[in-house]
Amino acid sequence: MPVDIFAQALNGLAYGVLLFLLSVGLTLIFGMLDVVNLAHGSFYMLGAYAGLSLIAVTGNFWLALLVAPLAVGLIGAVIERSCLRPLYRRPPLDQVLLTFGFIYLFEDLVKWIWGGRIRSIPPPDLFAGSVSVLGAVIPSYRLFVIVFGLVMAGLLFLLIERTRLGAIIRAGVFDAEMTAGLGINIHRVFTAVFAFGAALGGLSGVIAGPIQSAYPSMGVTILVPALIVVVVGGLGSLKGSLIGSLIIGQAETFGKARLPEAAMLIIYVVMAVVVLVRPQGLFGRPLK
C-alpha cells in the first residue's frame, strides 16, 4: 500500500511539474502584459503537434524538444506584435477576448493539418522503459519529466531573480510605465515575454506528448487546470505557480486513484477553498 501511494505521488509530481511549465508562462505573461492569455492551452497543443511532426521527420525527440518551443514562441511573437499591441490602449478585456478567438482558430487549424484523431507521441529511446524507485515501478519518462521540470523551475528562478533581463522583467511587472521611463524599450520586452511564455507553453506540450498524446481539444482540456493553478497559487507569482502546480497535480492524481467518481470535482473544491480563505491566492499580491 505505501508503495502504491509513493507511485501515485510520483505520478502526481510529474503531472504537477507539467502544470508548472504551462502555468508559469501564463503567469509571466499576465504579470508583464496584464493579459490572461486564454490561448495558452493552444500554445501547448501547437507544441505537442509540432513535436509530433518533428519527431516523425527527424526521429529525434531532443531536437523536437528544442525546435518546437522556438516555433511556438515565434507564433507568440507574431500574435503579440500584430494583434495584441494595437489593443493595449483599449480595456484589458479586449485582449482576453482576442486570445479567446485564437483558441478556435488554432484548434481548427490543427484539425485541418493533422486530422481530428488522437495521435500518440513516442517517448525518447533513452526513457522508453520503466524504473523501480524504492519499490514503486513507474515509466522512466515520468522520472525524466520530474527532473526536467524541477531543473527548469530552478533555471527560471535564476533567470528572473539573478539576471539583468530578469530585473527588467520584474521592474516591468511592478510598473511598466516607470520602467519605460528609465529608458527600457518596454514594447520589445512585452513581445519577448509573450514569446517566451508561448514557448514555455509549447515546451510543456512536447513534454506532455508521450504521457497524454496529442488531440485537438487538448489545449482547452489543460487550460482549465492551468487556470486553477494560477488562481490557487496567485496570478503573477512564480513561486505561486510552482506550489499551486504541485498541489493541483497531487490533488488530481490522488483523486483519480482514490475517489474516481468525485475526481474531477476535487481540484475545483481546492480552488473554492483557496478563494474563500485567501482570495488573492497563496502567493498573490492582495486584491484591489
Added chain:
Amino acid sequence: MKLRLLAFAAVVAALALFPLGAGPYPVKLLQEILIWGIFAMSLDLLMGYAGMVSFGHSAFFGVGGYVAALALARSPGLASALVLPAVAAGLAALVIGFFSIRVGGVYFIMLTLAFSQMFHAYTFQVSWLGAEDGLVGIPRPAVPGFALASLGGFHAYLLVLVVLTALVLWRVVHSPFGHVLRGIHENEARMRAVGYAVDRYKLAAFVIAGVVAGVAGSLYTQFNGSITPDAFFWKTSGEALLMVIIGGTGTLGGAMLGAAAFILLQSLVSTYTERWMLILGATFILFVLFVPGGLVGALRGRVGLRA
C-alpha cells in the same frame, strides 16, 4: 422613444408572420436564432451593462437545459419547462457568482470559465445524466393555448417568451438598478466610494443573467427534444460571447442581431466548408480588432444615430 416602440412592434409582427410565408427549414433557423438571442441578451446584461465578462455563461444555459430535460420527462407542464430551470440556473449563478465576484478582476474570467467546465466534466461522466450522449426523447410541455408539437405552435410560444424576456431585460437595464450597473461598469471605485454595495449589485446582475440563460437553455432542450454535455462546453459560452461582440455590447437588440448574424453565417458556411471553427475564430479576432462597437456600433456610425 415612440419610434423605437413602433420599430419593436414591427419586428415582432414580422417574426410572428414569418412561418406563414416560409418553409419549415427557415422557420427552424429563426427559432434557433431566437433561442440563442435570449441567451446572448442575458450575457449582454453582464458584459455590456455591468461590465462583467463571463467566459462561463454556458453553465447556466446547461443547468437550465438539463433541469428542463429531467423535469419535462416526469411532468410536461409549464413549471417543468420554465419555473424549475430558471430557479435552478439562478441558484447555480448565486453560488458561482458568490465565488467569482468575491475575487473579481481577471480572476472573474478564470473562475467563470473553470466552473462551467466543471459542469461539462461532470455531465460528461455521470450515467444518470446520460454521460456524453446526454438526455434524449424529451417531450415538449403542454401549454394551454399553444400546440407546441407543431412548428407554428412552438413558434408562437417561443415568440411570446422572447418578447417577455426582451421587455424584462429592457426594464432592468433602464431601471435605477440598471443605472447602478452602468455606473459600476464606468467606474467601480467611485461607485464604491459613493456608498453602493457594488458586490451585491454585481451578484444580483449575475443571478438575473443566469436565470435568463437558464430559460434559454430550457427552450433549447424543448426545441431539440434533447440536451448533451456540449451545452456546458466552453464553445457554448464562446458562441454567446461572439454573438454579443458581433452585434455590439450594451444594446440588447445588438445581441439578438448578433445571434441572427452568427446562425445565418454558420448555416451558410457549413454548406460550403468544414472549416467553420476557423472562420469563427477569425471573425472573433477581426471584430475585436476592427469593429469594437459591433454591427450596431458600425451602423450608428454610418447613419449618424446616437445612442
